[in-house]
Structure formats: structure tokens, C-alpha cells
């Protein structure tokens with residue numbers, strides 16, 4: 001990838017998602033893990049279609065995510081409709097018009113809704129019951145048992161469980177404990193309720209190491225994880241977002257102003273925390289992986305705070321970093337931004353334009369979203385009644 005040419009052609013700020021790298025990444029995960037992947041599309045919706053041949057299915061958590069997948073012609077058989085707040089009119093339409101693979105159950109009310117809609121439409125609906133880890137997601141073990149005792153066998157098929165308790169799990173002991181607990185519960189359902197759970201969709205929250213002081217022996221981690229997962233004696237699929245998507249993403253942002261005061265040197269960039277989200281980047285104290293394209297080479301070094309374009313003192317991407325003296329126009333290429341930055345940033349703040357999104361594939365760039373004016377979204381369109 002020639003970033004200089006990309007910057008000249010497309011300008012900044014922009015995201016580039018390198019699809020060749022994405023495919024290598026997902027092939028790597030598939031080579032280390034003997035269980036099929038479910039891509040959690042919330043991590044990055046721009047790469048959904050590219051993953052079609054590498055994942056078993058997609059985890060879709062809102063009607064918006066569903067609309068994107070549907071427009072991309074993702075097959076119904078690859079969709080798992082998940083998420084809290086399953087809107088009745090939207091779900092009713094899906095059940096009526098589509099043959100979606102599965103729906104997750106996040107509450108007893110959701111279960112009742114899905115069961116009623118299945119019956120009304122005389123459609124068989126497959127369910128994964130999401131077990132809670134104690135937050136607002138999923139249902140308790142008691143509620144799982146209640147559903148298993150009461151459900152309408154004519155239209156509802158309970159395929160199994162879904163479990164996801166959080167992201168960035170660096171500690172395999174935590175994962176091991178989760179897997180043991182899940183296995184115990186699966187055995188309990190089988191032995192005490194005579195209910196064989198056929199499958200589990202498990203989100204291990206695979207970690208991504210974003211900062212330069214981290215070391216991560218990923219091969220080892222994945223081999224151990226794979227062994228732990230083998231203790232499930234049922235079908236397992238792995239619901240993953242961050243670890244699939246992060247490494248393919250680059251964020252380009254240019255120095256637009258430079259200044260110094262009693263607290264240091266400040267480079268103002270044309271991007272910021274509205275576009276770039278590094279998990280664990282507290283107070284911008286850590287140094288993410290990045291390259292710098294300088295217009296002029298300069299031997300003098302200075303310590304900078306790299307700030308974004310928002311009106312908040314929190315808009316700092318990196319604090320106290322020593323760099324060759326910066327010039328206006330120098331461009332930073334922040335790495336590992338393929339997951340969540342493009343979907344999770346506080347992108348409406350200050351009505352800054354949304355960055356371009358470029359997919360890079362087989363030595364070619366494809367502009368898949370142009371700069372988007374959020375001032376249109378933040379404008380009060382008053383219509384006289």
C-alpha cells in the first residue's frame with residue numbers, strides 16, 4: 001500500500017481497510033482455531049461482505065446492522081439476529097419475509113415475542129438463549145430452565161446457548177472458568193432436564209494488543225484457547241469482532257496546526273477521538289502503533305501532544321511523544337484501527353465531517369464512503385405542522 005499516493009488522492013481524515021490483510025488475518029485465526037467464526041458486525045460494517053467465505057455466520061445486533069447485511073445480500077442462513085431491544089415491527093417483518101438462521105433471546109419478553117411471531121406466521125424459528133454474565137444482557141439460568149420447560153415445540157427450536165461476557169480478555173484463566181461454568185450448565189440441562197443443548201455460540205472476547213509496550217504471544221494463546229474449547233462436547237462457534245477486524249485498519253490524519261505553551265507542544269490533527277477508538281487508551285498515555293509521513297525531514301526532536309479537532313480537552317490521541325519536529329501537513333497513519341473506530345467513535349460531536357472510508361484490495365483502492373457532512377444530521381429540520 002502506498003500511503004503517500006492514497007493521501008494525495010483521498011486526503012485526510014480517512015480510514016483504509018486493507019482487505020488482503022483482513023483475509024490473511026481471518027485465515028490465521030481459522031488455522032489456529034478448530035471452530036467456525038461468527039463475525040460480530042458491530043466491529044466494522046465495511047468489511048462484512050469480504051468475510052463471507054471465511055466465517056460461518058454473522059452476529060447482527062440491531063435493525064441497522066440487519067439492513068446493511070441485507071443490502072449486501074448476506075444470505076439469511078448466515079444471519080443470527082441478536083441484541084437487546086428487538087423491535088417488534090422489524091422482527092415481525094424478518095420472520096414473515098425471510099428465513100433467518102437464528103435469533104438470540106435476551107429476555108423473557110423477547111422470548112415471548114419471538115414465540116408469538118413464529119406462531120402467527122406459522123414459521124419455525126431457531127433460538128439461542130443468551131446466558132447473562134450478570135449485566136443487562138441475556139437471561140439467568142433459571143430463566144433458561146423456565147423457557148426449556150414451557151416453550152411451544154411446534155414453532156420454536158432451541159438450538160442452544162449464546163454467551164459473551166466482555167471484550168479484551170487477556171487472561172485465559174477467566175476464559176477457562178467461563179467454559180467450565182458453561183459446561184456444567186450444559187450438563188445440568190442434559191441430566192436434570194433431559195434437554196440436550198446442541199450448540200453454543202461463545203464470544204471469548206479475544207484480545208488485541210494496541211500499544212507499543214505490549215507483548216502478546218498470540219500463537220500460544222490461541223493454541224491454549226483451542227484446547228479449552230475442545231472441552232465443549234457440542235458444536236461451538238466463536239463470536240468475534242475485534243480480533244478479526246483490528247489489524248486491517250489504518251486511520252490517516254494530518255497535522256493542521258502546531259503550537260506551544262507552558263504545558264508543552266501541541267499538534268492539532270484533522271481527526272481525533274471522534275474517529276479513533278483504542279480500547280484502554282486512558283488519558284492518551286499509551287503509544288499506539290503508527291507511521292508518520294513527513295513533508296520535510298528534520299533531525300531536531302520534540303515532545304508532542306497529538307490532539308484532535310474537537311472542543312474538549314479529552315481529544316488527545318497520544319500524550320508526550322517524542323517525534324522529529326512536525327510540520328503542518330505531516331500525516332499520521334495510526335494502525336490496528338479496523339475494529340470499532342469506524343462504528344463506535346463519537347462521530348457527531350462538533351459536527352465534524354465523517355472521514356472517507358477506503359477499501360484496499362488487490363493493489364486497488366475503492367472509495368466505499370465519501371466524506372459525510374454530519375452538519376446535516378445535527379441540523380434541526382423544523383417542519384411546520
Ligand SMILES: Cc1ncc(COP(=O)(O)O)c(C=O)c1O
Pocket residue numbers: 040043059164166167168203204205206239240241242243
Ligand atoms: C454479544 C457480543 N458478541 C461478540 C462481541 C464481539 O466482541 P469482541 O470484539 O471482543 O470480539 C460483542 C462485543 O461487544 C458482543 O456484544
